[in-house]
Amino acid sequence: MRTVLPCFMLALLMPFCAWAIDPSDKLADPELQAMYLSITQEVRCLVCQNQPISDSTAPLAADLRREIKRMILEGQTEGEIKEFLVERYGDFILYKPRFASWNLLLWLAPGMLLLIGFVALLRIVSRRAQLPIDEDAP
Amino acid sequence: MSGSSLKFFIPIAAFVGLVGIFYIGLYKDPTLVPSPFIGKPAPEFDLPSLQAPDQRVSKADMQDQVFLVNVWASWCPSCVQEHELLMKIASNGTVPIIGLNWKDERSAGLKWLQRLGNPYTAIAYDYDNVVGIDWGVYGAPETFLIDADGIIVHKLVGQLTPEIWQEEFLPLIQEAKSRAPAEEGAG
Numbered sequence: 001m002r003t004v005l006p007c008f009m010l011a012l013l014m015p016f017c018a019w020a021i022d023p024s025d026k027l028a029d030p031e032l033q034a035m036y037l038s039i040t041q042e043v044r045c046l047v048c049q050n051q052p053i054s055d056s057t058a059p060l061a062a063d064l065r066r067e068i069k070r071m072i073l074e075g076q077t078e079g080e081i082k083e084f085l086v087e088r089y090g091d092f093i094l095y096k097p098r099f100a101s102w103n104l105l106l107w108l109a110p111g112m113l114l115l116i117g118f119v120a121l122l123r124i125v126s127r128r129a130q131l132p133i134d135e136d137a138p
Numbered sequence: 139m140s141g142s143s144l145k146f147f148i149p150i151a152a153f154v155g156l157v158g159i160f161y162i163g164l165y166k167d168p169t170l171v172p173s174p175f176i177g178k179p180a181p182e183f184d185l186p187s188l189q190a191p192d193q194r195v196s197k198a199d200m201q202d203q204v205f206l207v208n209v210w211a212s213w214c215p216s217c218v219q220e221h222e223l224l225m226k227i228a229s230n231g232t233v234p235i236i237g238l239n240w241k242d243e244r245s246a247g248l249k250w251l252q253r254l255g256n257p258y259t260a261i262a263y264d265y266d267n268v269v270g271i272d273w274g275v276y277g278a279p280e281t282f283l284i285d286a287d288g289i290i291v292h293k294l295v296g297q298l299t300p301e302i303w304q305e306e307f308l309p310l311i312q313e314a315k316s317r318a319p320a321e322e323g324a325g
Contacts, residue, residue, distance in 0.1 A: 046171060046276035059241060060276055063267040088274035090174040 032072050039068055039081055044093050052095065173293045175274060180207070180284045183269040185262035188239045188247055195236065195262040197288065204314045206235045207282040208258070208298075209270070211242040212250035214278040216297040221254050223298055228257035233283075233311055237261035240270050240278050283307060285314040 027033040040054035045061040053061035064085075071081050085093050097103055184196040208224060210217040228235055237258035239247045244263060251261075264270050273282070276295075283292040292310050294302060 049168060060267070063241075063271060067271055087174060088271065089276065090171055090274075092171050 175290045181272045188261035188263040195260045209238045209280040211278045212246040217279045220298040224257040234259040
């Protein structure tokens with residue numbers, strides 16, 4: 001009994017692992033399959049936003065997965081496939097926006113803010129260094 | 139302004155600015171995805187007709203014409219709501235409307251037309267969403283306005299209402315028609 005019960009409980013968990021979105025017809029080439037997974041995890045499902053098409057059960061996501069698979073089998077590169085999608089659905093479809101003139105601020109703002117903070121820090125520290133040392137300070 | 143009051147002012151100004159941006163963001167509709175298509179040539183399509191599977195409906199049929207492409211499906215409630223307006227546009231003869239029956243059962247689509255009437259000049263049947271993806275469709279209804287050079291002038295995602303038709307579509311249609319190449323015989 002001591003081993004049967006845990007085994008039974010483990011067995012209960014198993015079917016849930018098999019609930020993949022499209023478990024059928026994996027790409028034969030493991031490299032292409034990896035590319036397929038990496039693209040579908042980075043493409044937004046426009047019907048159920050905030051879900052990548054790799055996780056989505058929406059019919060549109062299934063259609064996009066089918067098209068992506070077809071293009072991979074045609075020998076297109078990851079860049080070409082993303083370009084295809086962006087041309088049709090706009091940059092919004094990619095979770096990681098591409099570097100472009102209209103979103104320069106988005107890409108550069110973190111660096112700029114870091115720089116501003118660093119300059120401010122330097123100024124404060126150097127001003128404090130010039131202050132007379134207060135012996136009575138706690 | 140002295141240095142210390144500036145020190146107080148900058149964070150407050152930055153905070154107010156951010157709040158302003160977020161406030162505007164609250165009222166934006168995140169489901170409206172800007173189309174990268176405006177001003178670009180409409181993608182080609184060549185699909186079987188909904189009513190007659192052995193006939194084709196293609197972009198070439200509409201050469202040199204200003205026309206609408208309306209994406210619809212019988213399962214789509216907003217399509218029913220905009221249908222009356224499409225019927226009116228068709229009977230006025232403002233512009234021809236090409237239907238793209240999208241991810242729909244043929245029999246359901248035909249029944250729907252029988253019940254509500256058919257405003258479309260021709261209907262392309264896209265069960266597999268091949269042309270839909272090519273046109274960047276992500277829901278129904280969607281309405282595209284295409285000019286005589288085959289360029290997409292406008293795209294609407296969601297239901298076409300009389301207000302949107304009056305304010306957005308009609309001016310663009312008139313402008314597109316004035317740019318259109320003269321009818322045959324002129325050149």
